[in-house]
Amino acid sequence: MAAAAAARSSMGLTLRFSRVIPDCRSCPLYRLKGCVDNTAGSQRRGSFDSLRTINRHLQTSICLSQAEEGSSNAEDPDDVVNVVYIDRSGKRIPVKAKVGDNILYLAHKHGIDLEGACEASLACSTCHVYVNSAHLDKLPEPEEREDDMLDMAPMLQENSRLGCQIILTPDLDGIELTLPKVTRNFYVDGHVPKPH
Amino acid sequence: MRSCRRLLSELKLWTSGRSKWTRGLNEGLGGSGKAFLSTSSCPKVCIVGSGPAGFYTAQHLIKARQDVEVDIYERLPVPFGLVRFGVAPDHPEVKNVINTFTQTAKHSRCSFYGNVNVGKDVTVDELQGAYHAVVLSYGAEGNRRMGVPGEDLPGVYSAKDFVGWYNGLPSCRELKPDLSCETAVILGQGNVALDVARILLSPLDILKKTDITQPALEALAESRVQKVLIVGRRGPMQVACTIKELREMVNLPGTRPEMVTADFEGVSEALKDVPRPRKRLTELLLKTALDAPGDKELERRRNAAKVWGFRFYRSPTEILADPGRSRTAGIRLAVNRLEGSGDAARAVLTGEVEDVSCGLVISSIGYKSLPIDPAVPFDSHRAVMPNSVGRVHQAPGLYCSGWLKTGPTGVIATTMNNSFDTARSLLEDMDSGALDVSPAKPGSQEVSSLLEKRGVRPVTFSDWEKIDSLETRRGDACGKPREKLLSVEEMLKVARA
DSSP, X not given: OHHHHHHHHHHTOOSOGGGOOOOGGGOHHHHTTOSTTOOTTOOOSSGGGGTOTTOOOOSSTTOOOOOSTTOXXXXXXXXXXXXXXXXXTSOEEEEEEETTOBHHHHHHHTTOOOOOTTSSSSSOOTTEEEEOHHHHTTSOXXXXXXXXXXXXXXXXXXXXXXXXXXXXOXXXXXXXXXXXXXXXXXXXXXXXXXXO | OHHHHHHHHHHHHHHHOHHHHHHHHHHOGGGXXXXXXXSSOOOEEEEEOOSHHHHHHHHHHHHHOTTOEEEEEOSSSSOOHHHHHTSOTTOGGGGGHHHHHHHHHTSTTXXXXXXXXXXXXXXXXXXXXXXXXXXXXXXXXXXXXXXXXXXXSTTEEEHHHHHHHHTTOGGXXXXXXXXXXXXXXXXXXXXXXXXXXXXXXXXXXXXXXXSOOHHHHHHHHTOOOOEEEEEOSSOGGXXXXXXXXXXXHHTOTTEEEOOOGGGGTTTTGGXXXXXHHHHHHHHHHXXXXXXXXXXXXXXXXXXXXXXXXXXXXXXXXXXXXXXXXSSEEEEEEEEEEEESOGGXXXXXXXXXXXXXXXXXXXXXXXXXXXXXXXXXXXXTTTTBOOEETTEETTOTTEEEOTHHHHOSOOOHHHHHHHHHHHHHHHHHHHHXXXXXXXXXXXXXXXXXXXXXXXXXXXXXXXXXXXXXXXHHHHHHHTTSSOOOOOSHHHHHHHHHO
């Protein structure tokens, strides 16, 4: 089960084996071409494509691709920005990113559960994250439109920002982004409607 | 499933060692208990309604378990519900979520069946027979009525129908609203009310580049509406709209705001301890209503021919007709005062009334869910399905998400969280055994054969893509993102081509 455990930790999923989307690249069978799906030319994005050849990967929060062009395998060490995502179960997921990366799409690239419904156009609040205090003030002030959308996010806090508006710079090295726990309330701001 | 079984056997080989592999193969795949999926019966879930609630529920289920198969049924030939028919034409970024939904629909474990009317073409009971679980997420297609005399006069429309009309909802095609009057009164102060106001007053130059329907564009080009009042029964601190939409009204070219100063008495003092979203919204409202504008803004307002404004503490009591009783000529509003404060504040009648001349009344006081099938529990008082975190009461195997579950308020993000909650409940029930997914269920095979016997031909997702492609091409020809097909007949014709 070693590879499965490795897959689990790299994917940041804490589910049982049956639900893990294994990272085929770490599997000895795959590497030795012993896996039925490792046929030449089947090197596609999203490792779980290898499980079912007719599967298409979801590009949103479950995209596992690390093989995209210009990805986090930074060549220039000065370009590397270390980022930690803390998912909804509290698990820390360290990610090596580079200068210029967008926090929302970086999360997608690493299979982190951050929705981006409006695709970074400041028309929703689904990429809401909390920024750790050490780095919060290093971010540029939110523009009015971001504040307007943040107003709609559930569990808004002083350190809330929209992930799609955070672009990595060298001084953000070590930034930690916590995903808000989704509430079971009706309303976006935790408000329960009072009949009137 | 064969490749699946083969791959699992390969994985077992690798993880358990050779001798265990032989044993495992002999025992069959169930050997490790629940950890390995049973290839003969994947859990099958049916979702009714293909708006954000349906798609987000599907997305969460498919992502969480590698064995769940989800079928989405939709009454119209086209998917996406209010994202297509509710979101305003000048809010195209909000519609980007369609890309996420499209990926879900095209997932190998998801299938879309349009043109299927659940409750009529197939019953919920029959769906429950074919699937392990059924999730109802068909939203709120009904309308809260004002319940006042004159409500059915020509010139009075529900916001739901008006929005459906400019967004191409087939059932609202024949609305033909009369826009020949100078003043329009909108009842309600939520985002839908602001959308309606904005569409009524937007310059044509802006509208003609959106996916607003051609008939609506033509009607708005002939519109004589110059003044829109957005009326609420409580005060400025109770408006249900959000700041983005308010800012859009404030910045709408060719228009100027006009409000009643007295309505804002005591508001700025009350802002001290209010949460940030309400505070920012109210501050913008106060600034717009009370502050003297700078020179540039003053000039802009002087040149603006169209006027809009909120009116507070007013409830409709009667729609007034012209002498021939043939159309709307005005609205009688009762004057209220507030008891209490904040969200719990209540409007109480003072006894005074005020008449406002207008030729167009649009009531934007809320959508309402309707029961789909008499056999399914429904709370007709609150107009929602009785449920606990998405599990429908007294109906094992039945779940609900979206507005049907919580009532018709909230934006797409709200519905997303709501749908994820329902999906989580369903997954918990599968895990715990509360929902028994071990017996094989026929799923869409059985439903498809039922539908065929009844002469119903579902529209697949690739059929929808033909419609999508045609609409986009037609839009290209006139500088719009799409030119929507306006009738079910047209949609089906293209889908079947």
